[in-house]
Amino acid sequence: MKIGIVGVPPQEILDKYNGNDFIDLDTLFDFTDNSKAEIYLPKIYCATIKSIIANALTIKLDLIIFDNGYSKCDNGRFVSEILKRELTVPIITTQNNATRRHPQPICESDLELRKKFDLIVDSVVKDVDKSKLKRVEPDYGFWGVPPNDFSLLNLFPKETHVFGWARCMEAKVPQDLELEMMVREDLPTVFYAQAFCSKNSLAKYLAKKHNGLYVEVDDVLDNSVKSKIEAYLLLNK
């Protein structure tokens, strides 16, 4: 079966479908056309949520497992309802209440930041070998969710640790707000949120509190945001 997943569904549900072909619908694939989502969503909307809809409309799926509660986001809850009503493919909605934090070696590894995120996203649906990962002492932090446009991550050096919801993903506790809000006090950190996402409130608050840089990106990275992040990294060298 080809199964689309959204968010971080509970492990026991994923285990039930072990061996099937999983596709993360939150991903902006080369073929993802977010404008397709505009038949159900306003034009101005969270790009990640638009990608979920666009992918669900494009990829021929046998099942969607949609983690749509507070372990994902409010937008996800509404959108799962739209998909349930509009698609013929069966949709299982879940709320991941897992509380046992798994270790987060990917977030603190010496891999390129983009590679870290690739592995974090992969680790939701498959076992990732973490035994050879080496921890790196960080110069910077990146807080947030996996961005819609992964090219944003190329701006950061390897010596960047991952915080925020992405860390919760690796820890397999997507509803753990305490872990999501954890940052390292002395570490220059970029607080990222997707435009029109309610996580902007956390990103802005934490950036102000920890003297970090708050960055909001809609859809794909533009030169202005790129320059802003570059400047922050250079000035904090």
Next chain:
Amino acid sequence: MLLGDVGTSYTKILDVEKEEYRVIKTLDLLKSNVRFDIACGHNAKLKADRVVNELVALEKGSRKLLGEGNFLVVDVGSRDIKYVKMKNNKYEEMDWNALCGATLGFSIELLENHFSVKTSEIEKASESLGVTCGVLGMAKIFDKISEGCEINNVLASFVKGIAENVYRFINGPEFFYLSGGLCNNSLFINSFRCKVEPLGRFVLLEGLR
């Protein structure tokens, strides 16, 4: 050595050997075959092999002009607003407002041309027009004019609105240094509710030296 601050509307140029500064329209620059040894700005990569980040150039240029110590310097450009705050010679805070809330300098120039008015010759307004960004602010200007308000007053309110916008963006300081083309606009400077000291439009070039 030729240094360039290649902005959206204007390019500031420094010939280091001749100690000669000049300003040309960026559109004219793009049509020419001028190339810089080092440049910064939105269009810099089109005209130089070595490109320096604008905010880093602002920080370096400000330190050259002001010396070490504590300062807040704000660059208001045609398209964006950016600031850097230094404390005890160390970086303290920065931000760069490039999209929503921007296009401020550009809007002023557009309005000056449209109404054939020099805003720097207008008296400051007591009321400010709520300006979110240049584009939305312009819609409000035309609404006010259609209500019968006097054009110069409306323009002064718009400029005050821009000043308020910048003031909020930099977290309401008691004093700051201003960089950029609007240093020559006395209406803009007088529209702030705090003390402002203009550094001129060549601060970033100093940071490229």
